[in-house]
Amino acid sequence: MSSPTPKQVLFAHFAAVAKTIGNAHRIDLLQQLAQGEQSVETLARKTGLTVANTSQHLQHLRRAGLVAARRDGTFIYYRLADDAVLDVLAALRRVAERNLAEVEQVVRGYFDNRDAMEPVTREELARRLKTGDVTILDVRPEDEFALAHVPGAINVPLKELEARTAEIDPMKDIIAYCRGAYCVYSYEAVAKLRAKGFRIRRLEDGLPEWKAAGLPVESASKEN
Amino acid sequence: MSSPTPKQVLFAHFAAVAKTIGNAHRIDLLQQLAQGEQSVETLARKTGLTVANTSQHLQHLRRAGLVAARRDGTFIYYRLADDAVLDVLAALRRVAERNLAEVEQVVRGYFDNRDAMEPVTREELARRLKTGDVTILDVRPEDEFALAHVPGAINVPLKELEARTAEIDPMKDIIAYCRGAYCVYSYEAVAKLRAKGFRIRRLEDGLPEWKAAGLPVESASKEN
DNA sequence: AGAGTATTCAATTGAATACTTGAATAATAA
DNA sequence: TTATTATTCAAGTATTCAATTGAATACTCT
Structure with missing residues (x-):
């Protein structure tokens, strides 16, 4: 041989x-x-x-x-x-979603049906960041927010949302985001706050995708 | 649980x-x-x-x-x-090439050092296809050529190259391609034909990447 | 129906993987 | 130096994977 x-x-x-x-x-x-x-x-x-x-x-x-x-x-x-x-993981997800019936089913049943939640594109959020007419809500745990977040975002982890709704201006539109695809936090945040009358939508994906698109992030220790 | x-x-x-x-x-x-x-x-x-x-x-x-x-x-x-x-495979290759010393070493030792062979971009080949001033040489096996190939390419499988150099116009530039990354055929074709005085370079990757870029292909059974 | 060809399936064997548990290692603080 | 904390390592066990081999299946041709 x-x-x-x-x-x-x-x-x-x-x-x-x-x-x-x-x-x-x-x-x-x-x-x-x-x-x-x-x-x-x-x-x-x-x-x-x-x-x-x-x-x-x-x-x-x-x-x-x-x-x-x-x-x-x-x-x-x-x-x-x-x-x-992350490109490898995204490519895997894409192949699995398109070619495995079980995956399509779970995604459709749990995530897509919640897209009466009208996902917001990264481009749209980037635009509204500049005009400043929107509340950006990061519902991830505090340590992840500290690591990196969308500039100007406020951090109310999902677990604390009920207790801290007074911190959110009811007169402004809200865009919520979390870790990315299959992170249910932003879905649940939208559901909870809509139930209270807030005008809220969710970002189409998460912080890693925002960064990968070259969009600005802040962290607790430094600005960039 | x-x-x-x-x-x-x-x-x-x-x-x-x-x-x-x-x-x-x-x-x-x-x-x-x-x-x-x-x-x-x-x-x-x-x-x-x-x-x-x-x-x-x-x-x-x-x-x-x-x-x-x-x-x-x-x-x-x-x-x-x-x-x-193929996106999954490309993403895997990219991560491995950038982050595994052994992979970098093999690639550098076997492939990149042969890039005194001046790889041609897909865009350049697409441009020259239109002007028709170049011989496009597909060195894959005949059955793969029949499945799909760059329009206007001639097929001389590597194994038959020595025997069939008379079919190649020595007055024209040649661009050779094969299956893609890590397919040694086009490297070897360039080496062999340069040794005989032909002006030959190799395409930067292979037929699948050409197709994925939306560039035209022909097959033995139909045109598209 | 029977023979031939291409392909798949199932069982076996040996190798590889994942988790648990307890020990070992590295760094810090007292 | 000793104790504590965080992390890694090694061994054992159970499970999964890959290749081989022989049988079974599907299709075509006569």
């Missing part, structure tokens, strides 16, 4: 990367990291995995070149190694 | 699709199918797998929604279910 050709070597590497993504927990971890870098402990809590298991999955992702890490004291923070990782 | 959320169900499906791609043989099959639909027997021969094994991998790909099949007499022809499958 001859030695493998360059093509075979490369396909084996690509297969290894794909196989690494071929685990729902690791996809969840990558989607969490799309919001910004986070520690192992934080990632474990958000995904519901044990710390040991989270760590093992992160090693796997790191060996595959999908994430990178830095140590800060006893904490180790992981981040996406390359924003192009 | 509660029932899975829609997000969890969707991530499980995406993971299953990624896992299906996480095998070098199945990646090879998908790249072969990027050239057009082919029978199990043909795919087995091109990938060096047994027919039974090829068939099993194709079932896996079909269940994942990545390929589709049609029967013609005793032959079953497989094709890509969705051109977006």
